[in-house]
Amino acid sequence: MKFFFPKQTDFFELFDNASRNVIKGASLLVAVLQDMDNLEIISKAVRECEKEGDFMTHDIIKKLNKTFITPIDREDLHALAIKIDDVIDLIWACVERFTIFKLQKPTPEAVSMARELMATTEVMSKAVTALRNKKYSFVQEYCIEINSLENRIDRLYRETLVKLFEEADPIFIIKWKEVYEYLESASDACEDVANILEAIVLKYA
């Protein structure tokens, strides 16, 4: 996999940084759900992560476009950068909804989903680090773990929706349905990252 690492740019270091930024966002999401009184401050911190993620992604893509690598590698690395960024974007969109919808009290379901999401981002980051360190069998193990975490969040999401629709207030339903959808999409995006990592390992390892 040497051709991956042109001397001037260590792309996997950049991916590593981007993944750790996602963990930070996910932890802040869990924090805000446990401490809605500090919504404004924590929300700003998540916004910073989202901006940092954008900056990192543009940096990676710029360097990819300026680096001589084969089209097929570029495609994979490009997709990886975009998907890691999607996770933090969706976390930010979720947190932003608390302010937009003036949600003052978290639901226990949101807390559970956010915790599982944080765990998923941690495994995702481990998988990226393993790829950086060329520990390919570890990459595959972490990807399987991400898939099983994603399945768990999926089930949780489904149960959460059943409970949500027992509510009588349609506006409450609209608001929280959107929050849960963002949490579920963020988890889906982690699974997409895992799929790309698996494909890279299969192709080049």
Next chain:
Amino acid sequence: MKFFFPKQTDFFELFDNASRNVIKGASLLVAVLQDMDNLEIISKAVRECEKEGDFMTHDIIKKLNKTFITPIDREDLHALAIKIDDVIDLIWACVERFTIFKLQKPTPEAVSMARELMATTEVMSKAVTALRNKKYSFVQEYCIEINSLENRIDRLYRETLVKLFEEADPIFIIKWKEVYEYLESASDACEDVANILEAIVLKYA
């Protein structure tokens, strides 16, 4: 198109199987709408189709990544596998909503949309088989048919929404709107499959 068929893997046989699995899911969707009393049993069967689709897609992608073909072919075949899988995923998401939302009686609009969708998946499968058999002009004809079926579902969806919003109960609206959206998205995904098939024929035939 010989380079498409390395001796070890007949990708088009795999696509053929995946398409037939989608038809099965679409038929079960029609069945469940005509027999909501058996929701639980039929729902499980659709879930099996969805899992089977996942399995088939991973198998195709794994084999693609392990097979020496040019990047551009790989991209097309990869996109085809993903999109066929999207159709069955959306059918499953739709069926799952009946349970989550505790819908007990189908609407006539849902039945009509599901029937048109089943017809679309049948033509989609015919198009894939035609590609497998190198009947390229048939592929193109079936793709045109898929496009016109998709337009019909689109119109149906629009009329269905008009009728839905004449309802007074917002929660009823939220639930059925989501069901109709999945039906419409499944039909869109069939059209995406048709577009990829057309592109493959244009490029290689």
Next chain:
Amino acid sequence: MKFFFPKQTDFFELFDNASRNVIKGASLLVAVLQDMDNLEIISKAVRECEKEGDFMTHDIIKKLNKTFITPIDREDLHALAIKIDDVIDLIWACVERFTIFKLQKPTPEAVSMARELMATTEVMSKAVTALRNKKYSFVQEYCIEINSLENRIDRLYRETLVKLFEEADPIFIIKWKEVYEYLESASDACEDVANILEAIVLKYA
């Protein structure tokens, strides 16, 4: 960038036409919001733009698939065609909602968002023309402008949602939320176009 322009097809002329078609759609969207009495007529005109966009996109993709260019260029040009078409599709979906939801009076927020969107499509079209004329530094400047317009629409969207959820009528909320989402997505699609243009300039200029 000569290899981009095989004698038989000037792709950038085609992109130029497609972008101007998007401006037309965006202007009609602004017009309809200022004159809801003529919804039916103006709506038909937007529908024509959407169909024209489809036709142009298929034409570009067909020609791309028939032209000998390297895979990586093709990917970029293909993505550009699809994304420009997404903008007009989303504008049409938005306008269609006025009829489906029987909206009779525009909100001031929808007018503001539509105006900003029209401005964005104008800059997008300028960026495409600049690429056609090989004025690469202008392309980059216009792309930065698109990004800042997109940020403005994002903020507007957020404020609009806050105001919308102060309404008591959930069905009103459902309807207008969807309209605003389409406006925001159209603006996102313009940003995607800008990202592709920037990548093309970076890679080939």
